[in-house]
Amino acid sequence: MVFASLEFLFYYLPAVLLVYLITPKKLKNALLFVSGVLFYSWGEPVYVWVMLVSTLIDYTAGRLMARTESRKKRFACLIVSIVMNLGLLFVFKYSSFAVGVFNSVFGTGIPDPGLPLPIGISFFTFQSMSYTIDLYRGKISVQKSFVNFAAYVTCFPQIVAGPIVKYGDIASELEDRRVSVGDLSDGVTLFITGLAKKVLLANTIGEFWTEIKALDYSTLPALTAWIGIIAFGFQIYFDFSGYSDMAIGMGKMLGFNFPQNFNYPYMSKSVSEFWRRWHITLGSWFKEYVYFPLGGSRCSKLKTVRNLLIVWLLTGLWHGASFNFLLWGLWFGALIVIEHLWLGRLLKKLPGAVSWLYTSSAVLFGWVLFDTATLSDAWSYFAAMFGGGGSFADYGTLAIISESAISFALCIFFAYDAVSNYISRIGGDNSRVVVVLRPLVTCALLIACTSYLVNSGYNPFLYFNF
Structure with a gap:
């Protein structure tokens, strides 16, 4: 269930x-x-x-x-x-x-x-x-x-x-x-918000990745390959963060305050920042029980590099038992080591758009390793992203763009903190607009999610295997 x-x-x-x-x-x-x-x-x-x-x-x-x-x-x-x-x-x-x-x-x-x-x-x-x-x-x-x-x-x-x-x-x-009326209200709202992220955003955008992933990578147009992995990036974010929001919301209904697990990771301007915003509780666990006991960064540069690589090797293994996950962990570990040694200082000096583009590209390359079955499949997909499929786009690409445009627009909008910033500007959760609209929006989202679940057979849960 x-x-x-x-x-x-x-x-x-x-x-x-x-x-x-x-x-x-x-x-x-x-x-x-x-x-x-x-x-x-x-x-x-x-x-x-x-x-x-x-x-x-x-x-x-x-x-x-x-x-x-x-x-x-x-x-x-x-x-x-x-x-x-x-x-x-x-x-x-x-x-x-x-x-x-x-x-x-x-x-x-x-x-x-x-x-x-x-x-x-x-x-x-x-x-x-x-x-x-x-x-x-x-x-x-x-x-x-x-x-x-x-x-x-x-x-x-x-x-x-x-x-x-x-x-x-x-x-x-x-x-x-104790569970107050406010706790119940906040918990229900957060739960349904998470449900909407998972059902209305992750599932919808994920169907395009499922379709593209099943194609022959040797003939996959480059633009289609990029659209596919970007779709997966949004799918896994809204799927996992949606489940985290649902869990935290239910915790509130039961009287618990569970820790935050995501904080708009796709806004990050370095890989290190991305992992401070993504699956926060896993990062905290490894930091507390592995990285710090090894010495953390309170030792020589060589030992700090060793400590980071050990943590990220274990992080890859935590996600799955395959060479893809091992390489995925080492990929991010290597990038974080490089940022720790010198690249992090450079990223702070570069224009924000450049730092964001570097981070987003690095994360997308990581997702290829994460969600392909074998290293051979990953290499084939990388090749397709850079023209190995023989073309930049075809009619199938145009069809996918037209079908997925609305889903991508919604994912881009909600992957960033535009809504929370707007709420802050108008006075926070206690502002009149929020007090009036929140229950209406929450009910509308529940109805939309229920309708989707009744009528759609596509409802994967990506982190079920971890």
Whole structure:
């Protein structure tokens, strides 16, 4: 079950929310735990145990850690937590890739395990590990209630696609939270806004990328190739940020304040800035638990370069087990290293349009690696972008331009902060115009999204496989 589905919108979410609001305070976390397991089981009944095992491992490690003052014993508990969680990740996400590489290198014939990837495993294992790491560091207090901890790990709004919420971010809210009318209103508005981004923008523009991606790259006109990858860039942004907005909105309805996950990344004027604005909670996780422990930038230039490349190699692997994702991570890691060493200073001196064009081009090249099946496909697509298909445009290109013009215009408009700037200029969320129009626009968006979901069969979720 996904958020952008009629079953979730009109059955699951209203039912859970209604029961949640009338449930006594002491039982709310138990309801969250049960509803999270039910939500996950709906889409992944076979592997719900993986999420529960990860939860139990880290809860037990935390309790054992709290019972001893011995640094060695606390460290042993932490190591068990990390090894077990990463072990689950390796078995289900990376074992097939590892076996394939091993067979290729050594000429062996080890069978491919072929295990299906449990939904959201990269999200809930990282989230759960943040608890034991921060507990070991003394940054948070132990959670004695298994139900409360399980409610944190299995909280259905962000279990399959984030944001990745560190335990310390919502520790106090797990113990005591209240839902005001304002919270409900803001949560519903943000949820429907995210739904519209996913359904009306991501799905619509994504259909053009799906069409272009299926063509023969060896004869693909250059302009068509550029239109296709730009369409994917918008699709993945509105798809993922839309889901993040829906998760944050549902969090507000339940009394939680989840962290922001996107901040208009396509406005960025450097790759480093782009990644400060894109999937913010993942970047924060790697910075907090990998980059800083390695020494961050508080060491020699050579070690800083090493630290950045390690983080970005792991970021690529987090997204998927393939050479495409590895190269995708190293591509951005290399660019960020170059910006750190000298290019960043130059970009600040260049006209903003030039810096933006460099950043946008670099990101688009990255998306080619991200969404093609193999490195060979990626190279073929790169070649098409630069004329390898033999032509600049054809009649098919003109047809795509005419069909996609409105979708592109809407995506360009909403990918930048024009709306939020306008709201700020007229007095913010409490201005008369916003107070009057917001409920009307929200209702109109819900009707439009419902109509789309009823009538369209195209409704992918790009981050479902991470």
